[in-house]
Amino acid sequence: MANPTSTxxxxxxxxxxxxxxxxxxxxxxxxxxxxxxxxxxxxxxxxIPTLLILDISLVPGLRPGQATGAYxxxxxxxxFESVYLTVMGRSLFFAVGATVICLALGFPVAYWIxxxxxxxWRNLLLVAFVLPLWxxxxxxxxxxxxxxxxTGLLNLxxxxxxxxxxxxxxTSVSVFxxxxxxxxxxxxxxxxxxxxxxxxxxxxxxxxxxATPQQAFWRVTIPQTLPGIAAGSLLVFITSLGDFxxxxxxxxxxxxNVARLIYNQFLGPTRNWGFGSALSMVLIxxxxxxxxxxxxxxxxxxxxxxxx
Amino acid sequence: xAGFSVRPRLQVSWQSLFTALMFVFMYLPIGVLALYSFNxxxxxxxxxxxxLRWYQTxxxxxxxFAALQDSLFVAFCAVGISAVLGTLMAxxxxxxxxxxxxLYRGISYLPLIVPDIAIAVATLVFLASxxxxxxxxxxxxxxxxxxxxxxxxxVSSRLLGLDPNxxxxxxxxxATPFQALVKxxxxxxxxxxxxxxxxxxxxxxxxxxxSSFTAGGGANPLPLExxxxxxxxxxxxxxxxxxxxxLGSGLIAAASEYIRYRSERKTQTK
Numbered sequence: 024m025a026n027p028t029s030t031x032x033x034x035x036x037x038x039x040x041x042x043x044x045x046x047x048x049x050x051x052x053x054x055x056x057x058x059x060x061x062x063x064x065x066x067x068x069x070x071i072p073t074l075l076i077l078d079i080s081l082v083p084g085l086r087p088g089q090a091t092g093a094y095x096x097x098x099x100x101x102x103f104e105s106v107y108l109t110v111m112g113r114s115l116f117f118a119v120g121a122t123v124i125c126l127a128l129g130f131p132v133a134y135w136i137x138x139x140x141x142x143x144w145r146n147l148l149l150v151a152f153v154l155p156l157w158x159x160x161x162x163x164x165x166x167x168x169x170x171x172x173x174t175g176l177l178n179l180x181x182x183x184x185x186x187x188x189x190x191x192x193x194t195s196v197s198v199f200x201x202x203x204x205x206x207x208x209x210x211x212x213x214x215x216x217x218x219x220x221x222x223x224x225x226x227x228x229x230x231x232x233x234a235t236p237q238q239a240f241w242r243v244t245i246p247q248t249l250p251g252i253a254a255g256s257l258l259v260f261i262t263s264l265g266d267f268x269x270x271x272x273x274x275x276x277x278x279x280n281v282a283r284l285i286y287n288q289f290l291g292p293t294r295n296w297g298f299g300s301a302l303s304m305v306l307i308x309x310x311x312x313x314x315x316x317x318x319x320x321x322x323x324x325x326x327x328x329x330x331x
Numbered sequence: 332x333a334g335f336s337v338r339p340r341l342q343v344s345w346q347s348l349f350t351a352l353m354f355v356f357m358y359l360p361i362g363v364l365a366l367y368s369f370n371x372x373x374x375x376x377x378x379x380x381x382x383l384r385w386y387q388t389x390x391x392x393x394x395x396f397a398a399l400q401d402s403l404f405v406a407f408c409a410v411g412i413s414a415v416l417g418t419l420m421a422x423x424x425x426x427x428x429x430x431x432x433x434l435y436r437g438i439s440y441l442p443l444i445v446p447d448i449a450i451a452v453a454t455l456v457f458l459a460s461x462x463x464x465x466x467x468x469x470x471x472x473x474x475x476x477x478x479x480x481x482x483x484x485x486v487s488s489r490l491l492g493l494d495p496n497x498x499x500x501x502x503x504x505x506a507t508p509f510q511a512l513v514k515x516x517x518x519x520x521x522x523x524x525x526x527x528x529x530x531x532x533x534x535x536x537x538x539x540x541x542s543s544f545t546a547g548g549g550a551n552p553l554p555l556e557x558x559x560x561x562x563x564x565x566x567x568x569x570x571x572x573x574x575x576x577x578l579g580s581g582l583i584a585a586a587s588e589y590i591r592y593r594s595e596r597k598t599q600t601k
Binding site for chain 2: 053054056057058060061062064065066068069070071072073075076079128131132134135136139140150151152154155157158159160161162163165166167168169170172176179204207208261262264265266267268271272282285286289290296299300303306307310311314
């Protein structure tokens with residue numbers, strides 16, 4: 024079966040293959056040098072840990088120190104007990120509420136800075152508005168305790184005006200105040216990026232064609248900035264959904280949300296790692312779902328640089 | 332053009348008043364905190380005279396200083412190592428194509444998206460399962476995850492605006508790939524690397540959840556100390572601490588904005 028031509032081509036092919044392999048190996052050095060250190064770290068401290076909590080979330084009744092148990096969906100079914108359903112519902116309520124408030128407060132601010140303020144102040148105004156993001160989120164939530172506590176500034180002012188003082192701290196109201204205070208800058212940042220790109224000529228065209236400013240706003244501005252609105256809303260939604268500090272400091276015992284519930288399964292009085300892991304997986308799933316929706320329908324560009 | 336408010340005018344619109352109100356909303360709590368840090372009274376919201384006693388209490392508080400030391404140590408180590416890893420990752424992702432790249436990129440974005448509590452839980456479970464005792468080093472390891480992700484994002488956005496020809500020119504002129512990287516690419520990326528590091532530093536100093544889950548008994552970073560104190564109400568010496576920390580982060584923010592401003596001007600004048 025071995026005729027000369029075929030052996031020759033075999034030889035050529037096998038040698039070419041070897042050269043290819045060598046080149047391939049050499050071409051791997053660059054990517055490996057750049058990407059493997061961070062990649063290994065993310066694999067070790069992010070990817071594997073996440074798979075691990077997925078694993079133990081599927082073992083009902085696992086206690087710390089216990090190595091294994093039988094697989095089952097018990098931890099996930101436990102979430103459907105009414106106590107925990109209330110907590111999940113409350114987390115959603117906080118997140119949706121904070122998103123709506125941030126959108127309502129953030130849109131006029133971003134609109135004014137992006138389109139109506141003097142041009143050379145715009146960058147400075149935006150930077151000034153988001154500056155509090157650089158300070159500790161813990162301290163920003165704490166600052167509201169001073170204002171909202173029973174003997175705090177708000178009640179002091181209300182009392183001085185002759186108005187009835189109220190219990191603000193440890194209510195849903197103070198959680199909403201805290202969440203919208205914490206995440207309003209994100210909303211303004213993303214809406215600004217979106218409004219800045221708005222083609223003003225479209226608005227002029229609308230007005231030339233006889234649209235009132237209101238009509239132009241609802242039919243031109245809003246549709247044009249919809250991707251930014253979606254991106255900003257989902258960012259605020261996600262960060263509020265998983266927030267721990269604000270509900271703990273401002274919400275008191277009645278504002279248990281999913282992050283606090285998870286915390287308690289690990290560091291609090293009730294130690295149930297399996298249930299805590301199941302809750303974490305549900306939280307991760309909810310966030311991934313929101314991101315998937317955003318990537319499908321939203322504005323990628325404005326999410327890829329959330330901070331600068 | 333009549334009735335159109337898109338162009339800047341001197342007239343006062345409701346949007347400008349509303350924005351002014353929102354600026355008050357953003358800065359009022361910080362101002363109140365600063366004001367109360369000078370208030371003589373411990374409990375009352377009323378003003379009972381100017382005093383520096385809370386700053387005196389603060390500066391003689393050894394626990395706070397130990398906690399601040401822990402936090403700074405964690406932040407410097409985590410940011411220092413992540414600066415190298417995150418920059419390499421950003422360059423690698425921009426330079427190379429390889430199978431599994433979308434997965435790699437996706438995982439690198441996770442720390443920006445997944446809530447801290449979930450990352451904290453996962454890290455704790457992992458550390459427990461490999462039986463690594465919790466210490467200040469486990470905090471650093473966990474902080475590196477989000478630090479390198481944020482640094483990589485900031486560096487990536489800087490990479491997008493760079494001229495790829497410069498590196499090629501260096502190679503054509505006989506530079507080795509390593510020289511081209513260190514002498515041409517890295518200096519160009521420097522503003523991005525620095526602002527990424529400042530952002531990561533602030534996030535690391537601010538982190539409560541991931542530190543809580545990975546600290547064990549060995550270390551007590553500042554946010555843990557603050558959290559355990561303020562859970563039970565207002566503490567005047569924490570007001571003083573807040574003012575000091577807010578001034579510190581204000582300086583970092585100013586530095587970061589200045590670097591960004593300068594690098595933007597440079598690229599504009601080119």
